[in-house]
Amino acid sequence: MSQYRFKQSFSGDSSLSNKLFDLLEVTFPGLSSLAECARKIGASWxxxxxPFxxxxxxxxxxxxxxxxxxMQIMGQRLTVGGIHAVATRLEFRRRGYYREVMEEVLEYCDCFYETLVLTTSQPEFYLPFGFRVVKEHIFKVKCGFRGSTDSFRRLDFTDTRDCTLLHRLLETRAPVSNIVxxxxxxxxxxxxxxxRPLYYAEDLxxxxxxxxxxxxxxxxxxxxxxICPLKNILARMPQLIEEVVIxxxxxxxxxKDVQTFAHAFDETVLMVRGKFTAEGEKFMLPRSARC
Structure with a gap:
């Protein structure tokens, strides 16, 4: 018998996904449709x-x-635990239920992960559980560059070839940064x-x-x-680009000549629990990996 009270299994309960998204849709409107988009291209939630x-x-x-x-953090490959989709129904809040579930989650995660991450607009909910805010940055480059070709096309996930292409590159991708x-x-x-729109350059x-x-x-x-130089990407975009925000x-x-600014992405902060060797470095967790 499992030592956990709240740990569930989607494979063990065919109705669990519907029950969960009934809760999540109230807290995060639109999340069900985002999960369905991912599911349709073969990457199911x-x-x-x-789930706990x-x-x-x-x-x-x-x-x-x-x-x-x-992830790759400071040049080292490791598997990080991501805490996500934290939700409690409004009428059941302030009864200690979230604390009970989170304590079990952390007991579970401590067996598998040296590092936990999450992104949130409400860091006060996680500070009592040993999470801390880690400052993030954006990077701006002035360029004044107009490319000579129009090499990017928008991916179309109704085309199975584009789905296959995305899966191939996600499976073999290089980290976008060796810092994070x-x-x-x-x-x-x-x-x-x-x-969202995703763009593919075949020659790159x-x-x-x-x-x-x-x-x-x-x-x-x-x-x-x-990862190729930024100028190679800009060269394949026919419009004038005067500034790149990375x-x-x-x-x-x-x-060169990169300006760095502290930044809260979409008014959220990155929080970390445990070891995080990039702390104090200038970086941002990419939008695609925020949970």
């Missing part, structure tokens, strides 16, 4: 997350999920990014998570087997 759920009359009232995130980067992770990436064999805003390029992540440490992009 249920295969990646270990407290029930009341067969209704899920509190949930804390645990993901495994393969992610490798061989699919479900979290797909929940965060599959509903590179998927870019990026957005343009007039002459400013926002670069959130790169999925490729070898949401990860750009040391592999061969850029």
């Amino acid at each position: 249920e295969t990646a997350s270990t 759920i407290r029930f009341h009359d067969d209704i899920a009232i509190t949930h804390v999920g645990v993901l495994e995130i393969p 980067g992610v490798v061989k992770e699919k479900p979290l990436f797909c929940v965060n990014e599959a509903s 064999d590179l998927i870019a998570c990026m957005e343009t805003e007039n002459t400013r390029l926002h670069l959130f992540d790169l999925v490729t087997t070898q 949401y990860f440490s750009p040391e592999l992009l061969s850029v």
Whole structure:
């Protein structure tokens, strides 16, 4: 018999996913559709997350999920535990249920992970459990560059070839940074990014998570087997780019005169529990890996 009261199994209960998302959709409107987008391209939430759920009359009232995130931190490969989708129904709050579930989650995680991470707009909920805020940064590069070709196309996940392409590159990707980067992770990436525009340059064999805003390029992540210089990416974009805002440490992009700014991504902070060797470095956990 399991030592855990709240640890559940999606494979052991076919109705569990519906019960969980009934709770999560109240707390995080739209999350169900993001998870469905990921599921359709072969990266399901249920295969990646270990759910810890407290029930009341067969209704899920509190949930804390645990993901495994393969990362590269300060040049070292390790598997980090990601705490995500933390939710309690409004009418059951302030009764100690969240604390009970979180304490069990941490007991479980301490057996498997030296490091835990999460991102949140409410850090006060996690400070009592040994999590601490780690400062993050964005990076800005002035460039004034107009490419000579239009090599990027938007991926279309109704085309199985583009799904296959995404899976191949996620499985073989290089970390976008040796300070903090992610490798061989699919479900979290797909929940965060599959509903957004993703662009592919065939000659670079590179998927870019990026957005343009007039002459400013926002670069959130790169999925490729070898990170190339930023100028190679810009050369394949026909519009004028005067500034690039990079949401990860750009040391592999061969850029100069980088301005660094402390930044809270979408008003969230990164929190860490346990060992984290990149603490004090200038970096940001990419959008695709935030949980």
